[in-house]
Amino acid sequence: MTNTTTITGNLTREPEIRYTKEGQATTQLGVAVNRRWQDRVTQEWQEATSFFDILCWRDLAENVALSLSKGMRVVVTGRIEQRSWETDQGEHRSKVEIVADEIGPSLRFATADVQRTQRRQGVEEVPESSESEATSF
Numbered sequence: 229m230t231n232t233t234t235i236t237g238n239l240t241r242e243p244e245i246r247y248t249k250e251g252q253a254t255t256q257l258g259v260a261v262n263r264r265w266q267d268r269v270t271q272e273w274q275e276a277t278s279f280f281d282i283l284c285w286r287d288l289a290e291n292v293a294l295s296l297s298k299g300m301r302v303v304v305t306g307r308i309e310q311r312s313w314e315t316d317q318g319e320h321r322s323k324v325e326i327v328a329d330e331i332g333p334s335l336r337f338a339t340a341d342v343q344r345t346q347r348r349q350g351v352e353e354v355p356e357s358s359e360s361e362a363t364s365f
Contacts, residue, residue, distance in 0.1 A: 233326060234305045235280060236334055237261035243284075245293035255289035257282045257296070259304060281325040282306070291345060292331055301334040 240258035247253055261278045282304055284292050296302060306328040313321055333340045 231307045232305065232329075233308055234303065235259060235261050235326070236301070236303045237280070239296060239298050239300050239302060240279065242298050243293045243296055245289060253286055253289040253293075255284040255293045257284075257292065259302060280304075281323065282328050282331070283325050284328045284331065287345070288328060288331065292328075296331070296333070301337060303330075303332050303334050304328050305330045 237259040240260050243255045243257040245253060245255045259280045259282055261280065263276045263278070264273060266273055304326060306326045308324060309327050310322055310324050315321060
């Protein structure tokens, strides 16, 4: 069984970038997915909106924070994860979010100008003709 999902929707807020104590970038953002359908009985149009919290790490986190802004339509592919923690008051909390593997602008209603970023020093380069991608952690 795999745990992969893809959603397409609009950013509900500006991406928020932070860095861990170890210096790893992490960005959080929200995506609203709208669904519209016609009721077969009444023939009236119905709408529903689902809201998703998205988490990005490392280079993806930095690129998302630099490239995307509130209102943009995006395509997100990642895995669903549940996180649990305890508040300062001792209450147990949990949250379901999508940890993104890929995020890009949706080109259904817009165009994009894609620019390749320079890799950091010390990261091994992979030839462009290679089928696999190098990931730095």
